[in-house]
Amino acid sequence: MRAMQVIAHDQELSLQNLEMPKPQPGQVLVQIETCGLNFGDLLIIKGTYQEKPELPVTLGMELAGRVVGLGDGVETLEVGQRIAAYSGFGGLAEYAAIPADICVPIPDAMDAVDAAAFLIAYGTSHVALDYKAHLKPGERLLVLGASGGVGLTAVELGKLMGAEVVAVARGAQKLEICKAAGADHLIDSGSEDIRAIVKSLGGADVVYDPIGGEQFKAAMRACNPEARLLPLGFASGEVPQIPANILLVKNLSVLGLYWGGYARLKPSVLTDSFRRLIDWYEAGRLKPHVSHVLPLEQANEALDLLRRREATGKVVVQIS
Known part of the structure; x- marks a missing residue:
């Protein structure tokens, strides 16, 4: 073969x-x-x-x-x-x-x-938003790297779960794809101030981040009290060093997720997630x-x- x-x-x-x-x-x-x-x-x-x-x-x-x-x-x-x-x-x-x-x-x-x-793209986003962050309807979800493989599914699932979705990507073409997936607000990471725009919208309740680096720092400073941050990867090449004093002052939670690790750690997390996702696919709610x-x-x-x-x-x- x-x-x-x-x-x-x-x-x-x-x-x-x-x-x-x-x-x-x-x-x-x-x-x-x-x-x-x-x-x-x-x-x-x-x-x-x-x-x-x-x-x-x-x-x-x-x-x-x-x-x-x-x-x-x-x-x-x-x-x-x-x-x-x-x-x-x-x-x-x-x-x-x-x-x-x-x-x-x-x-x-x-x-x-x-x-x-x-499996990986939708599975990662669903476990992150549902099982880890307990995203609630009406909360504001900030998705970094929103046009990528996992980011776009986070936009789609966040909207399906009732959140107000803020998508961050580079360039008008990628942002249009985020909009088509359900994003309520669009931020161009190449030319706009993530922190300032998110704060003007009322702050982030959940941050979904496969990027790391400077974008993570900006997102953390735009978080509301008791927000949850999900570092899922470091496509920027920079692993952010998280200042504990900001976590303390705002009562923030940082929730690490290695999705594949649940195959050994707790397989039911993945199987339950797949069951829900496939049901949504068959109902025409995911594409x-x-x-x-x-x-x-x-x-x-x-x-x-x-x-x-x-x-x-x-x-x-x-x-x-």
Whole structure:
């Protein structure tokens, strides 16, 4: 089978011909149709992700496809069933052997591109806003990096959950996409003062931040008393140092979230979230935004779209 692998850090992926895997007990063999790319994939290539696999490794954190083989003891899935999975690695290949208990059956109404764009982006935002921050209707939600893979889902879900959504992105084109996803207010991070505008709107009750750096600092200073801040990543390259005195004076809460960690820490958090999200999708209340779909051979070009911040929403690689 063909697979795009990280052979050495800070180098392009290499297209390899590998032996097809065999499902072990508790695993299923999946013929992969699509793979959703994520900022974490870039960190794996650099060797700076929180999980550091041995090289060579097949890249691709989330995948969608069809079950074509069952390992011993698998009773919850059937051959021919369509699934999506957060696998961590292995999505940029024609086949993968993965644990059956991480597979999420997907409805007939969800096509393979939507399925590969769904789990991490919507799952991260839903767990962050619902389980961690307990976002309430009428609260003001500030979303940084709002046109990106996870940011755009935070805008969409925040609006669905009844919040007043303030979206921060760079440039008019990206802000228009945020507006289409439901944002009530738009801030251009390249030319406008985030702190001043948010304070003029009445302050932030919840901050959703995959960016870090100066934007986090500005957002924190625009928070209302008892606001909750969600640092989800550091796409700016700068991990903010949080001044405890501001937390103290405003009674702020900083809620860290490593979404993938719940697969081991408390899997029910993810499964309950997926159930709700798929219900919303089937009801027509969610629609993944995918800006680019490229074939497996162009996975490096697909990653460059993330690296150069040229994508909005998700980038998906079509495997078959």
